[in-house]
Amino acid sequence: MNEFFEDIWRGLNASPKYMESKYFYDEAGDAIFQEIMNVPEYYLTKSEMDIFSSQSGKLADIIANQFAAFDVIELGPGDCTKSIHLLKELASRKTDFTYYPIDISTNIINQLDRTLPSIVPGMKVAGLNGDYFDMLDELKDMSTRNKVVLFLGSSIGNIPLENTVDFFKALKSHLSPGDLILTGFDLKKDPNVILAAYNDKAGVTKRFNLNLLTRINNTLDADFDTAQFAHAPTYSEETGACESYLVSMKKQRVRVGEVGWIHFDEGERIYMEVSQKYTTKQVDDIAVAAGFEPVHHFYDSKEWFMDALWKCA
Ligand SMILES: C[S@@+](CC[C@H](N)C(=O)[O-])C[C@H]1O[C@@H](n2cnc3c(N)ncnc32)[C@H](O)[C@@H]1O
Numbered sequence: 170m171n172e173f174f175e176d177i178w179r180g181l182n183a184s185p186k187y188m189e190s191k192y193f194y195d196e197a198g199d200a201i202f203q204e205i206m207n208v209p210e211y212y213l214t215k216s217e218m219d220i221f222s223s224q225s226g227k228l229a230d231i232i233a234n235q236f237a238a239f240d241v242i243e244l245g246p247g248d249c250t251k252s253i254h255l256l257k258e259l260a261s262r263k264t265d266f267t268y269y270p271i272d273i274s275t276n277i278i279n280q281l282d283r284t285l286p287s288i289v290p291g292m293k294v295a296g297l298n299g300d301y302f303d304m305l306d307e308l309k310d311m312s313t314r315n316k317v318v319l320f321l322g323s324s325i326g327n328i329p330l331e332n333t334v335d336f337f338k339a340l341k342s343h344l345s346p347g348d349l350i351l352t353g354f355d356l357k358k359d360p361n362v363i364l365a366a367y368n369d370k371a372g373v374t375k376r377f378n379l380n381l382l383t384r385i386n387n388t389l390d391a392d393f394d395t396a397q398f399a400h401a402p403t404y405s406e407e408t409g410a411c412e413s414y415l416v417s418m419k420k421q422r423v424r425v426g427e428v429g430w431i432h433f434d435e436g437e438r439i440y441m442e443v444s445q446k447y448t449t450k451q452v453d454d455i456a457v458a459a460g461f462e463p464v465h466h467f468y469d470s471k472e473w474f475m476d477a478l479w480k481c482a
Pocket of ligand 1 (some may be wrong): 244274301342
């Protein structure tokens with residue numbers, strides 16, 4: 170609660186205003202994200218599901234050939250519908266592994282701890298509820314075996330491009346030589362296809378963004394009028410950055426509890442999230458710059474999305 174307040178207050182007082190996308194995921198945000206995955210325009214989940222439903226066997230073979238015993242760590246698993254294909258394949262190969270999902274949403278971790286043992290009978294599951302790197306620190310004492318890290322859904326795209334190599338270097342500091350990491354990267358494509366995915370006709374992505382204002386109202390006793398904010402994503406073909414903004418429709422002020430007021434000009438934007446798009450070459454360059462060796466590119470049939478397998482050098 171305190172950290173939430175401090176981060177939100179800092180972002181709303183900054184110029185330009187921003188919010189941290191990890192705060193999208195309260196219980197309502199988790200549910201709206203499940204809806205996003207089903208809207209026709211949101212191709213990312215469908216593309217990555219295409220990869221996992223048809224190529225998990227090949228991926229499991231690569232992993233099982235490397236290690237007899239290991240741990241699978243998934244960063245931000247959400248409802249885990251894609252990785253479940255791989256977990257089933259690994260379990261069917263009689264490999265010895267424990268699955269550690271790490272998610273900031275308590276709701277998600279409780280759900281996975283409850284449901285996974287019956288979906289993949291016999292699989293050991295130990296959910297960790299918190300921020301990625303805090304939980305990786307905690308994991309140090311729990312997991313001493315080789316690791317396979319999954320970071321799917323193009324969540325990496327929510328990290329600004331200029332910080333991406335540092336993110337992977339930090340991740341590498343929690344790994345050992347030979348460990349594997351599989352990351353989902355959304356690839357550059359027709360800009361209209363990309364923008365539509367973040368601005369669906371039914372308005373689900375809009376609701377997802379506005380839900381953070383509702384969360385602030387409920388948690389920090391604020392009085393955002395969500396009807397006075399528009400949802401406006403942008404995409405730059407040049408940089409590959411798809412950015413989501415909420416735009417104040419009028420000059421207004423918003424009270425945040427007893428702490429004070431936030432002032433908005435008409436048309437003033439709150440930066441909500443970046444969803445970076447990449448080329449394969451860019452992804453390979455990131456791997457090498459962060460100290461990994463590219464092992465395999467798994468593409469969907471349209472080549473709109475890629476899961477990149479890297480080995481820790
Ligand atoms: C966009 S969803 C993706 C879910 C899933 N990987 C997929 O591909 O469908 C992002 C997930 O990461 C979690 N998350 C976001 N930021 C996080 C952070 N900093 N630490 C831990 N979990 C985080 C969210 O709670 C959510 O479950």
